[in-house]
Amino acid sequence: MPVIELKIPNLGESISNVTFSKWLKPDGSIVAMDEPLCEIETEKANQELSADSAGKLIWVAKEGEDLEIGALFAKIDTDAGEPGGSDSQSSSAAKESAPEKKEAPAEKPAAEPVATEPNYASGAPSPAAAKILAEADIKPSEINGTGRDGRITKEDALKAVDNKSNSPAPAMPEKEKAPAAPAVPATSFSREERRERLSRMRRTIAKRLVSAKNNTAMLTTFNEVDMSGVMALREKYQEAFVKKYGIKLGFMSIFAKACAKVLLEMPEVNAFIDGDDIIYHEYADISIAISTPTGLVVPPVRNVESLRFSDVELAIKELSGKAREGRLTLEEMSGGTFTITNVVVFGVDAGTPI
Known part of the structure; x- marks a missing residue:
């Protein structure tokens, strides 16, 4: 079984190691030649590494791992074929060999009965009554309609609004009264901390800043220009x-x-x-x-x-x-x-x- 090893390439004289940022293809997936596989991070920039051959990708490196130049990060099994190759052909062949299933004819839905007369549901308000109840924030279910089939008329709605305005507001039960706000403790501010790993670029920037400050003769001047x-x-x-x-x-x-x-x-x-x-x-x-x-x-x-x-x-x-x-x-x-x-x-x- 021919297997190709993929290693971190030489990226320049000043770069001796890299950080393996992330995989761009799943482990075991079929990849094409020159297809991007992963992303690595150097002290200067991020860079993608591509497949040297088509085949099945085998992960070796882990995300977040530091690797030396020349280190093995993946393998490719070239016997696995190319994307859309033997696997797709075999699946299509299987589909062709499988007997076709005839779909059963869909049952026709039963015809809905046609109403010959308007159906006034019990408790349903008329358009005018519905508008009055909505403005007064009154639910139709709280009213007994006097119209046909229990329909709520405009007069029913006006009467309900009048009754609501004349009735006193219920007193809040003792147990439902809002509790008093608790006293704010003296130390209510946060004392939490968060630790995050620096990216390789930020680590390099920090080192270069300190090095430049210590090893460079720095001079600052200001001038204004028209x-x-x-x-x-x-x-x-x-x-x-x-x-x-x-x-x-x-x-x-x-x-x-x-x-x-x-x-x-x-x-x-x-x-x-x-x-x-x-x-x-x-x-x-x-x-x-x-x-x-x-x-x-x-x-x-x-x-x-x-x-x-x-x-x-x-x-x-x-x-x-x-x-x-x-x-x-x-x-x-x-x-x-x-x-x-x-x-x-x-x-x-x-x-x-x-």
Whole structure:
């Protein structure tokens, strides 16, 4: 019986282990080649792993388990066939060989008798009486009708309303009176706690924040810029921009283009230290901070210095959508020579992100 082993692939030099997030296919199910089987979580993004061959899926890894690169997570029995293959054919053959059952003719329902005269049910109010009783919140069952066959007439309804208004309201029995509210204890506030396991991404973010704080020479400066020209530019060309490119001209593309221009004019800012060397970049890959349900990610927009405003806006839109859906690849998460974080969305005037 040929069985194929599926192992965690190499996902990059910086990744040595992953968290097995969840299975996408049930244990024992028949899967097709290249069909997504499961989802794993790295320190940067979530990624799906697909079947290398068609056959019967055999689970090995457990959800929530940490696995090393190269670890076995599943097996595929290739003798089991493909989806809709032998199993479906055998079932269809069985259906063909089975004798056809003739359905018994359905019995005709008995004809309902046709009423020759209007049937006035006892205690049923006339339309006018029903309206009066509904407005007075009186049930028809509480009234004896004097009309034909006990039908409640308008006069019966008016009399019932008159009797209700003249009768005194019944006193509440002693035992049905609302009990006094209990005294509020001095310690009525909650003391409960909840413990949740951090995702691999959030664990990595926490470690990187501490590492950056301890190992980086951080300097914060603030400056104000007159944005009236940018505001006028957006107001003047916004409608034409949307009509031509299908997306609004935002501030982020303008900030990114301005930063890219300055980074190429000041290469020391567009560089980083690697051991005893300093690496200068002749391009500007601007990372845009994006908040997602699983954490903050900073995918870069490549070669911003060579892009148009529309190209930057469309790239940011695509990366944001993938980030919030957890579909960013490791390649889309790596690199970046400069990062822009828009903290104004959190209701602040300025911030110092790490």
